[in-house]
Amino acid sequence: MSPVLLFILGVVFVAIGIAVSIALHEVGHLVPAKLFKVRVTKYMIGFGPTLWSKRKGETEYGVKAIPLGGYVSMIGMYPPNKDDGTVRPSSTGMFQTLATEARSMAHEEVGPEDANRVFYRLPVWKKIIVMLGGPAMNLLIGVVLTAVLLMGFGMATATTTIADVSKCQVAAGETVDPDSPDCRLTPAAAAGLLPNDVVTSFDGKAVTGWDELTEWIRASAGREVSITVERDGAPVTTTVTPVLSARPVVGVDGRQAKDDAGTLLYQDVGFLGIGAQTELVPQPASSVLPMAGENIKQVAGVVFNLPARVVGVAQAAFSEEERDPNGPISVVGVGRVAGEVAAMEEVPLQSRIGALVGLLAGLNFALAVFNLIPLLPLDGGHVAGALYEGARRRVAKLFGKPDPGAFDIARLLPVTYVVATLLMGMSLLLIYADIVKPVNLFG
Structure with a gap:
């Protein structure tokens, strides 16, 4: 399958996921509102012109043209105007007029039989449940x-299988041509370690995980130690001397940590020059x-x-x-x-x-x-x-x-x-x- 088609499929996958998430968010408001007997007039996904809708019972369900959200319309979201239900004079100001009109619109579909089905009459705890229903979903x-x-x-988990072996020792932020005289072999390359080797022991200790191995390597700078790998089904033992090298400090988010000034952090630790293969391990x-x-x-x-x-x-x-x-x-x-x-x-x-x-x-x-x-x-x-x-x-x-x-x-x-x-x-x-x-x- 071409990369372009894969790209499109990825976009479509997430677009559908977002649409479903929005729809379920609104369901989170819809269900408790109906359970509390509030009359819900509309359940819409999107905004703007309606593309499709269908009425079921007292609620119209539909999809609108602009897929940037959704809403549930409940009658009586605001208390009615304090006068006789009509809009107050506009002399009180623009925002006061807008508020008055909003109250009137909230009661346009409220009939005498809906006196106890308006949102504003709900107890406080029920209002909170209705409004928290979306985020909770x-x-x-x-x-x-x-x-x-x-x-x-x-989760992608590092294994004890070597994925790659760096040829040259490179200072942080620098590059070296592997074929140039400036290339100093890494301890791993000098010892003849190869990709797909499985590390089984280090310094006489059995290796059970990559993180454990990394800690031992970092603590062994300048010291010659033995390392055993399994290659093509047979054990191979050699010696390595990790070099002291400035390596990135990795934060809990998996990215290189920075200090308060935004400078990337490094620390001097033992370095061998190998990377781990990863595999997905169910948690x-x-x-x-x-x-x-x-x-x-x-x-x-x-x-x-x-x-x-x-x-x-x-x-x-x-x-x-x-x-x-x-x-x-x-x-x-x-x-x-x-x-x-x-x-x-x-x-x-x-x-x-x-x-x-x-x-x-x-x-x-x-x-x-x-x-x-x-x-x-x-x-x-x-x-x-x-x-x-x-x-x-x-x-x-x-x-x-x-x-x-x-x-x-x-x-x-x-x-x-x-x-x-x-x-x-x-x-x-x-x-x-x-x-x-x-x-x-x-x-």
């Missing part, structure tokens, strides 16, 4: 996909939640620092700076990464599919965390409004005052419009950056 999808990745496909169920938690932690870090990271993306997009590989990307960038992964013919198919599954898991964790930001129009904004409503009702009861009723979240519409505008601007910036200065994840 994305978290669940992320955990399930993580389980599929770890337990089904497995136990107990590894799923810790891995999911680590992914959520990384996503939360990106979201927490989102303004600064978006500024960094803008600087890179309009300059010669490189993009931060750990920074935010748009759906365009996600599609490009998926296509590049799928087109890597040198990587086993199982590994490529696993990488795409992991990408979808990360996207769902990102959707969950991002939607929990306590700002409208995000789900977290509605949760914050419900919590405020519960708090002021409790305070009123504590001081013997009348119940203040449902919190009129329509008052926060000015904030909603500002946030929505910023989110749209951020999305356009990320899409532009992913086109002109894409993130380089694969060198």
Whole structure:
């Protein structure tokens, strides 16, 4: 299969995955709303003109032209206008008028029989469940996909089989022609070690794992030690003397660590000049939640620092700076990464599919965390409004005052419009950056 076709298949795979994730996110809102007897008028995937819809019961289900999200319409999202249900005069100001109109629109389909089926009449805890249903669904999808990745496909794990043997000793950041007089043989090359050799013992100790072997090599700089490998089914023993060399310090994310000033970190350790072959090793169920938690932690870090990271993306997009590989990307960038992964013919198919599954898991964790930001129009904004409503009702009861009723979240519409505008601007910036200065994840 051609690389171009593989690229397209990767993009399609992730596009379908994103669409399904969005659809299930909205199901997370739809199901509890219906369980709590709120009348749901629409369940839509996408925005803009409707491409297809079908009414079932009291709800219209459909797909719209712009696949950048979805929504569930529930009657009575805002309390009604305090007058007689009509729109107040517009002399109170533009934003007040918008809020009044929003309240009126929220009650356009409310009839006398719906008095107890409007969203704003729900108890606070039910409102929170409805609004958390979407992010909770994305978290669940992320955990399930993580389980599929770890337990089904497995994690790439270094084996004790040698994948490659470096010929020359090279200082960090330098290159040496293997055929030039400047090439000093690495200890592994000098000892005659070969790719596909399986290391069985080092310095008289049985080797059971690559990480263990690496630690022994690093601690043996300048000391001659014995090493035994299995080659073509027969043991071969020789001696090696690891050299002291500056090697990258690798962080928990698998990337080279940096100091506070952003300088790449190195440490002087024993170096042999061999690399390990990897294979996918299925992981136990107990590894799923810790891995999911680590992914959520990384996503939360990106979201927490989102303004600064978006500024960094803008600087890179309009300059010669490189993009931060750990920074935010748009759906365009996600599609490009998926296509590049799928087109890597040198990587086993199982590994490529696993990488795409992991990408979808990360996207769902990102959707969950991002939607929990306590700002409208995000789900977290509605949760914050419900919590405020519960708090002021409790305070009123504590001081013997009348119940203040449902919190009129329509008052926060000015904030909603500002946030929505910023989110749209951020999305356009990320899409532009992913086109002109894409993130380089694969060198």
